[in-house]
Amino acid sequence: MGLDDIEGLEVEEIARKIESMEIRGAAEIARAGAYALKKIGEDFENEDMTDLLEELETCKVRLLSTRPTAVSLENGLRYVMHGVRKADDIEQLKEMISDNYSDFIDNSIRAKSKIAEYGGRRISDDDMVLTHCNSSMALAAIKYAWNNGKNISVIATESRPKKQGYITVEELSKEGIPVTLIVDSAVRAKIKKVDKVYVGADTIASNGAVINKIGTSQVALCADEARVPLTVCAETYKFSRKSTFGELVPIEERDPSEIVDPKKFPGVNISNPVFDATPSEYIDSIITEKGVISPEGAYRIIEEMIR
Numbered sequence: 361m362g363l364d365d366i367e368g369l370e371v372e373e374i375a376r377k378i379e380s381m382e383i384r385g386a387a388e389i390a391r392a393g394a395y396a397l398k399k400i401g402e403d404f405e406n407e408d409m410t411d412l413l414e415e416l417e418t419c420k421v422r423l424l425s426t427r428p429t430a431v432s433l434e435n436g437l438r439y440v441m442h443g444v445r446k447a448d449d450i451e452q453l454k455e456m457i458s459d460n461y462s463d464f465i466d467n468s469i470r471a472k473s474k475i476a477e478y479g480g481r482r483i484s485d486d487d488m489v490l491t492h493c494n495s496s497m498a499l500a501a502i503k504y505a506w507n508n509g510k511n512i513s514v515i516a517t518e519s520r521p522k523k524q525g526y527i528t529v530e531e532l533s534k535e536g537i538p539v540t541l542i543v544d545s546a547v548r549a550k551i552k553k554v555d556k557v558y559v560g561a562d563t564i565a566s567n568g569a570v571i572n573k574i575g576t577s578q579v580a581l582c583a584d585e586a587r588v589p590l591t592v593c594a595e596t597y598k599f600s601r602k603s604t605f606g607e608l609v610p611i612e613e614r615d616p617s618e619i620v621d622p623k624k625f626p627g628v629n630i631s632n633p634v635f636d637a638t639p640s641e642y643i644d645s646i647i648t649e650k651g652v653i654s655p656e657g658a659y660r661i662i663e664e665m666i667r
Contacts, residue, residue, distance in 0.1 A: 363391055363465075371396045371419050378426040378433075381522065385496055386562045386598055387468060390436030393423045394464050397440045401457035409450050416441065416457075429571060429612045429635050431563040435597040439464045471595040471649035472500055479558065479593050479647045480504025483512060487555040490515040490547070490583075493573035494524035495560025497593035499531060501647070502558060506537050513538040515554060519573060520544055521618045521632065544575050551586045561594035561646075565603035566662050568640030568655025570594075571611070574633055580642035589644035596648050599662050611635050 366374055366383070374396045377383045383392045400419055404412045420437050427433055440460045447453035479501025483489060487505075489512060491498050505512055514532055516539055519525040525541060532539040542550060557579060563571040570576070570592050583590045600609060616622050616630035640655035648661065 362388060363395060366392055366395060369399075371400065371422065375422050375426050378423070384522075384524070385494065386430050386432040386560070387472070387496055387595065389427060389430050390432040390597065391465060391468060393433045394436045394440045394461050396423060397437060398457055398461035401454045404450075404454070407450050409447065409453055412450065412453060413445065416444070427612060428610045429562055431600045431602075431609070432595070432598045435599075435601075436464060439597070468595065468597070471597075472497060474649040475593050475595065475647050476500035476504040478652055479591065480508060480510075482591065482645075482647070482652070483510060483556060483558075485510045486512070488513050488515065488553055490517075490551070490554045490557045490579070490588075491528060492517045492525075492544075492557075492559050492576055492579050493519040494527045494531075495558075495572075495593060497560045497595070497647075498558040499528065501593055502532070502537065503535055506535060513540070515540045515542055515550055517542055517544045517547060517575065517579070519575065524573070544578075547579050548582045548585075551582045551588055554583075554586070554588050557583045557588055557590040559590065559592055561592050561598050562635060563609050564592070564594055564599045564646065564658050565609060565637075566600065566659045567603070568643065568646070568658045570638045570640075570643060570646075570655075571609050571635050572638065574636050577636045577638040577642075580638045584642045590638075590642060591644055592646045594646060594648060596650060596661050596665070599658060599665065601662055601665055604659070604662050609637070611637075 374392055378389055400415055444456050447456055475497050483505035516525045516528045529539050529541045559576055561570045561572050580590050612634045614632045614634050616632050619632050622630055643655045646653050
């Protein structure tokens with residue numbers, strides 16, 4: 361679900377769609393959150409700046425509660441709110457919100473194009489690429505390689521429990537890219553046939569650890585054992601400033617019913633973590649719109665964001 365699909369929706373509707381994962385993917389979540397703030401500015405009717413700032417802050421808090429692991433959402437909201445408390449009047453405040461929103465969306469689109477190019481160049485002719493979940497950034501790089509004449513194929517995991525891998529195989533198949541769907545637990549059985557692993561990220565910490573869809577760390581372990589390089593494709597607004605100051609990235613736990621009906625297993629605890637953390641030592645490189653960096657370079661990216 362993209363920006364066109366949420367046009368005109370109220371903030372609470374957008375928040376519920378993010379919570380239910382109708383709006384999914386770190387980039388789409390960030391854009392949707394940014395749009396919600398812009399809409400508040402557009403729809404606000406009285407002339408009291410304090411009231412508007414309070415409404416924006418309330419919206420921000422509500423949106424942040426929807427997906428606590430996705431730092432892209434937090435950074436997108438921060439971008440739209442940047443400098444707004446320095447506005448001289450209500451009209452300037454609204455204009456700043458609108459301009460910040462437009463800049464964020466433009467930068468996000470440009471980032472995807474750059475990451476596709478940089479990532480696509482690193483895929484070689486005849487490569488078999490394995491991907492996990494449904495990362496728009498990783499898929500953009502794969503499509504770039506294919507569209508530039510490279511004869512590649514892809515293995516995509518099912519990505520339980522939401523099975524986002526189904527979206528991935530449908531998307532790649534429509535492009536004509538040969539793709540094979542496997543269950544998550546088949547990664548180790550297939551990894552020796554793989555040349556590269558490409559995944560996305562929901563959050564990147566200052567130590568280079570990558571928080572992504574549950575199962576990514578197991579894919580990384582299999583890739584490391586088989587000496588297959590793992591590449592992460594992510595915009596710089598997915599880097600966590602807070603991790604620099606010692607804050608741990610919260611791992612979202614969702615409703616057990618996404619896995620199985622709990623009533624069928626009375627007395628059994630069912631855990632449904634959505635993300636896991638892949639240590640930096642299992643990551644070959646991180647591709648951003650600013651270039652290709654090593655995981656150790658994450659701190660430098662975050663340092664630039666804090667300045």
